[in-house]
Amino acid sequence: MLIKFEEQVIDNFLIPAFTLSVGEIVVIHLPNIEASYNIEMKMNDLFSGKIRNDKVIVASPLTYIPHIKFNRFGIGISNDGRKMDK
Numbered sequence: 001m002l003i004k005f006e007e008q009v010i011d012n013f014l015i016p017a018f019t020l021s022v023g024e025i026v027v028i029h030l031p032n033i034e035a036s037y038n039i040e041m042k043m044n045d046l047f048s049g050k051i052r053n054d055k056v057i058v059a060s061p062l063t064y065i066p067h068i069k070f071n072r073f074g075i076g077i078s079n080d081g082r083k084m085d086k
Contacts, residue, residue, distance in 0.1 A: 001021055001057075001059055002020045002021060002022060002058075002059055002062070003020040003047060003056065003057065003058055003059065003060075003062070004019045004020075004056070004057040005017060005018050005019070005020075005055070005056050005057075006055035006056070008053075008055050010039050010042055010043065011035055011038055011039050012035075013030070013031075013035070013039050015043070046058070047061070047062045047064070048061050048062055048063065048064055049061035
């Protein structure tokens with residue numbers, strides 16, 4: 001087990017309970033609203049171990065990697081437009 005997350009509300013958004021084990025993927029779809037960014041950042045802080053929560057057990061902290069897009073030349077571009085090294 002890497003992470004055990006008990007059902008809870010973050011910024012008025014209900015996140016269901018889940019357990020993440022090695023080799024598994026958990027997908028959490030957030031609505032396309034302005035508050036989603038704050039929810040995403042709070043969840044990233046929880047999963048990376050930056051903040052503690054009684055309803056979240058983090059056995060192995062995760063690393064947050066921002067969304068990366070590749071241009072037609074195979075160069076990675078981050079959300080804020082910075083060039084990403086390979």
